[in-house]
Amino acid sequence: MTLPTTIGVYGGGRMGAGIAHAFAVAGSTVTVVESDETAAAGARERVERSLAKAAEKGVAASGTVTVVTDAAGLAGCGLVVEAVPELVDLKRGVLARIAEAAPDAAIGSNTSSLSIDDLADALPDPSRLVGLHFFNPVPVSDLVEVVVGARTAPGLVTSAQEWVAGLGKTAITVTDSPGFASSRLGVAIALEAMRMLEEGVASAADIDTAMTLGYRHPVGPLRTTDIVGLDVRLAIAEHLERELGPRFAPPRLLREKVAAGELGRKTGQGFYAW
Structure with a gap:
């Protein structure tokens, strides 16, 4: 067709x-x-x-x-x-x-x-x-x-x-299901990356490098979140939390950045400076 x-x-x-x-x-x-x-x-x-x-x-x-x-x-x-x-x-x-x-x-x-x-x-x-x-x-x-x-x-x-x-x-x-396939998987990885950053496990760059070099993702989860928009990721996470439970609860760091207007590439600052 x-x-x-x-x-x-x-x-x-x-x-x-x-x-x-x-x-x-x-x-x-x-x-x-x-x-x-x-x-x-x-x-x-x-x-x-x-x-x-x-x-x-x-x-x-x-x-x-x-x-x-x-x-x-x-x-x-x-x-x-x-x-x-x-x-x-x-x-x-x-x-x-x-x-x-x-x-x-x-x-x-x-x-x-x-x-x-x-x-x-x-x-x-x-x-x-x-x-x-x-x-x-x-x-x-x-x-x-x-x-x-x-x-x-x-x-x-x-x-x-x-x-x-x-x-x-x-x-x-x-x-039709909460988060479909792509958003559900992508948000799950991104939220865990945020928790790792919040806990001081590694820097944003090193967490992303773990996924780009270790798992051959073209872009790491934190940089991807900057590109998508932290506000967009927060809204999706809140929706998935309501539908699927606390494993999708947004980390404190994400909420703080959105509240501060650090929404990623579109504002010039997110997990990275653009």
Whole structure:
């Protein structure tokens, strides 16, 4: 199956811009929806910068990206991917707007940990929703997690797997469960690394080196947390703690850094100085 000709992305932050980039490079016509003109300008700049960087490396986009502020711009899309922050009520509201604006579209949620079944309650037809968990940075990441809710249409799962392949990425398919596969494993390792740092076991650099050289992880868990955002990791950990118990309780160090505004690369300071 080829990719849908027209793609919508609701949310133009780092992840949304990256998703738009990936589909544009694959040849789709992409419409990004943002909340207002200021946010739209930021999304437009992120996408243009990302595509220009790829073009310098010989990867040119055969599709196009347009940024709008009205969900009506999603009309006619074959697939719309929701890519707003990990807040249940926010995502549910966005999904409802997508369903109204693009009644014939398949809908993907880029959630990294929230329940697809819970999010699907916002839709008149829950069978239209599948999890499409992209990884940061989207343009160069090889993985997409396809998350199957209890009411996700089987045909949509097959289509999602084929769309991921059409982007030149690899899909893994998981049943809707707290943290799915990737976030659950990634957060578990990151939280233990934070506890080790908090207890003075080793420096952040040495803990990360243990994983990059000892286990051949491309990036260590603390540096990865800086890239993802300490606030994002905290929110996921709190969600997993509620769902799975105290083994996912966020360490004191993580809470202190978030409270101090040390959110990682996006603020210039996290476990590392950027």
